[in-house]
Amino acid sequence: MIDNKILNKELRKKVVDMVIAGKDGHIPSAFSIIDIITLLYRDVLKFDASNPGWLDRDYFILSKGHGCLALYVNLHQHGFISDRDIDFFCKKGGILGEHPDRTKVPGAEASTGSLGHGLSFAVGIALGLKIQEQNNRIFVLLGDGECQEGTVWEAANVARNRNLGNLCAIIDWNQSAMQLMPVDDMPKKWAAFGWHVLVVDGHNESELSNAISSIEYKKDNIPTVIVAKTIKGKGVPMLEGHGIWHHRIPNEQEYSQIMEALS
Amino acid sequence: MSKSTRQQFADTMLALSHEDKDIVVMVGDIGHGMFKPFAEVYPNRYYNIGILEPTMISMGAGLAASGLCPVIHTIAPFMIERAFEQIKLDFCYHKLPGNIVTVGSAFDYSNLGCTHHCYGDFALLKTLPSTEICFPASPIEFDQLFRQSYQNTQLTIYRIAGTSHGVNFNPEDIIFGKGICVHEGDDVTLVATGPHLKTVLTAKNALISKGVNAEVIYIHTIRPLDVELIRASVEKTRKVVVVEEHMRSGGLGDDVLRVTYDIPGLKFHSVSIPDIFVTEYGTYEELCESVGLTPQALLLSINDWFES
Numbered sequence: 001m002i003d004n005k006i007l008n009k010e011l012r013k014k015v016v017d018m019v020i021a022g023k024d025g026h027i028p029s030a031f032s033i034i035d036i037i038t039l040l041y042r043d044v045l046k047f048d049a050s051n052p053g054w055l056d057r058d059y060f061i062l063s064k065g066h067g068c069l070a071l072y073v074n075l076h077q078h079g080f081i082s083d084r085d086i087d088f089f090c091k092k093g094g095i096l097g098e099h100p101d102r103t104k105v106p107g108a109e110a111s112t113g114s115l116g117h118g119l120s121f122a123v124g125i126a127l128g129l130k131i132q133e134q135n136n137r138i139f140v141l142l143g144d145g146e147c148q149e150g151t152v153w154e155a156a157n158v159a160r161n162r163n164l165g166n167l168c169a170i171i172d173w174n175q176s177a178m179q180l181m182p183v184d185d186m187p188k189k190w191a192a193f194g195w196h197v198l199v200v201d202g203h204n205e206s207e208l209s210n211a212i213s214s215i216e217y218k219k220d221n222i223p224t225v226i227v228a229k230t231i232k233g234k235g236v237p238m239l240e241g242h243g244i245w246h247h248r249i250p251n252e253q254e255y256s257q258i259m260e261a262l263s
Numbered sequence: 264m265s266k267s268t269r270q271q272f273a274d275t276m277l278a279l280s281h282e283d284k285d286i287v288v289m290v291g292d293i294g295h296g297m298f299k300p301f302a303e304v305y306p307n308r309y310y311n312i313g314i315l316e317p318t319m320i321s322m323g324a325g326l327a328a329s330g331l332c333p334v335i336h337t338i339a340p341f342m343i344e345r346a347f348e349q350i351k352l353d354f355c356y357h358k359l360p361g362n363i364v365t366v367g368s369a370f371d372y373s374n375l376g377c378t379h380h381c382y383g384d385f386a387l388l389k390t391l392p393s394t395e396i397c398f399p400a401s402p403i404e405f406d407q408l409f410r411q412s413y414q415n416t417q418l419t420i421y422r423i424a425g426t427s428h429g430v431n432f433n434p435e436d437i438i439f440g441k442g443i444c445v446h447e448g449d450d451v452t453l454v455a456t457g458p459h460l461k462t463v464l465t466a467k468n469a470l471i472s473k474g475v476n477a478e479v480i481y482i483h484t485i486r487p488l489d490v491e492l493i494r495a496s497v498e499k500t501r502k503v504v505v506v507e508e509h510m511r512s513g514g515l516g517d518d519v520l521r522v523t524y525d526i527p528g529l530k531f532h533s534v535s536i537p538d539i540f541v542t543e544y545g546t547y548e549e550l551c552e553s554v555g556l557t558p559q560a561l562l563l564s565i566n567d568w569f570e571s
Contacts, residue, residue, distance in 0.1 A: 055330075102357050103356075103357065103358050109328070110357070111352065111356050111357055114348060114352055117321055117349065117352060117353055120317070120318040120320075120321030120322055120325070120349070120353075121321045121322070121324055121325045121328070121353055122325060123318070123321075123322050123325060124321060124322030124323060124324060124325015124326045124327075124328070124329070124333075125325040125326075125328050125329045126325070127310075127322065127325070127326065127329075128287070128325060128326040128327075128328070128329025128330065128331045129329050131287065131307055131308065131326075131331065132329065132330065132331070134329075150317075151315075151317050151318050151321070151349075154315035154317065154318035155318045155321070155322075157313070157315070158312060158313065158315070158318060158322070162310075
């Protein structure tokens with residue numbers, strides 16, 4: 001098995017190459033969540049890349065759609081999408097844009113981009129599968145800035161009151177939200193809505209893995225949220241934090257610096 | 264007392280659910296009494312979700328993604344206007360099927376004021392490429408239209424009228440996507456949707472006394488629109504009036520004009536709600552009178568069409 005840390009560096013490089021080729025994309029947002037998504041696809045989710053609609057699959061919904069490069073490279077890694085798909089990121093005739101499109105991308109469960117939709121959609125899926133007495137698990141990854149959207153808390157309220165224990169939300173707590181609203185105790189907020197709350201280092205494989213495997217995923221239980229402390233741009237010091245890199249394309253020199261940092 | 268269209272909605276859900284185990288009804292904290300029999304028989308397929316319309320719509324799309332058939336119900340402005348982006352993205356962009364059933368369209372809740380009015384819903388929904396829209400204004404229409412369309416592959420919106428037009432159609436005459444020629448005539452085409460079929464029939468009778476024989480077309484399905492029926496009638500009469508409780512902008516009148524504009528000598532008039540907030544109080548009938556949705560206003564508007 002490839003060491004996960006090495007794999008994540010290679011996937012990070014692929015993200016950067018896609019942004020260079022496509023001349024668009026959110027690198028730091030992808031780097032904030034790529035360790036989480038890579039772990040999910042490698043060790044957690046049940047899926048069949050040759051049959052993305054397999055009824056027994058687990059669902060993964062990337063609610064913060066602008067982090068989609070982290071999803072795309074994992075879908076490519078596991079055979080959902082092709083080399084050509086990657087090469088045509090943000091190009092005419094391609095299926096991969098700056099936000100995932102459920103109707104185009106095999107393995108993408110939701111077309112996200114407008115923040116505050118993914119959890120509500122996931123709650124509907126979780127309720128639907130519970131009604132049908134199915135055992136699929138539903139994972140949904142949200143940004144902490146996204147949690148400023150009111151619909152997130154509408155959905156959190158419903159999920160708890162309907163006991164959707166088959167649902168696990170993961171919060172990319174990279175403190176983007178605190179730039180505008182510094183009072184932002186994410187674990188307490190979710191606890192106040194009655195969820196089972198786990199707090200982990202979102203770049204620490206064993207912490208993440210232990211948290212995910214500790215959940216029972218019982219259909220009639222309280223839902224769980226993993227608040228993952230992350231760093232936007234994690235892996236390349238010059239990209240880390242909340243500065244100019246949110247939606248910037250590296251020039252030739254910067255590209256070399258980024259690749260050097262990832263080598 | 265005859266059954267309301269809304270009660271028929273609840274009755275149809277219960278009847279269909281005996282056969283179709285995929286139906287899941289979600290309401291936004293309205294209609295509990297009406298749906299009590301349904302909830303008692305199918306407790307795991309009826310959910311009073313709460314007062315959170317955007318999430319209720321997204322959840323409906325999620326139910327559809329899980330393989331179920333969502334039927335989502337609450338008051339029109341809160342569902343169509345507040346949760347419009349959820350309808351647009353989570354159902355339409357996702358290409359997921361589902362059913363939205365509204366009450367309180369136009370100014371059915373007249374005294375509750377503008378917060379509870381919704382007369383721009385056709386216009387909004389028509390911007391969404393894949394929606395189907397119908398406006399049943401009698402119990403049999405709801406039952407027939409729902410049965411014919413609820414399992415289709417896109418989102419269907421049923422705008423339940425608060426008032427019936429009082430016409431008893433035969434079930435076999437109610438076909439989703441097809442208009443109904445209620446009265447044949449040669450001199451002018453009167454197109455009505457919703458309760459204002461009654462308004463148009465009153466106007467038709469008044470016109471007969473003046474020697475004008477109006478053709479009356481009833482439209483229960485706004486989209487897909489029965490273009491053939493409308494165009495054939497207007498090609499014959501060269502004059503058309505559309506009567507609807509919807510804002511002038513973006514309503515059925517706009518659609519009728521779009522499909523008839525090139526008919527030589529066309530005369531067109533829209534009897535509808537002006538592009539304003541209706542801020543008056545009073546009964547539904549009083550507000551209709553206030554905005555000009557009456558047989559008298561209709562007749563006055565086309566008076567000069569028949570002066571010799």
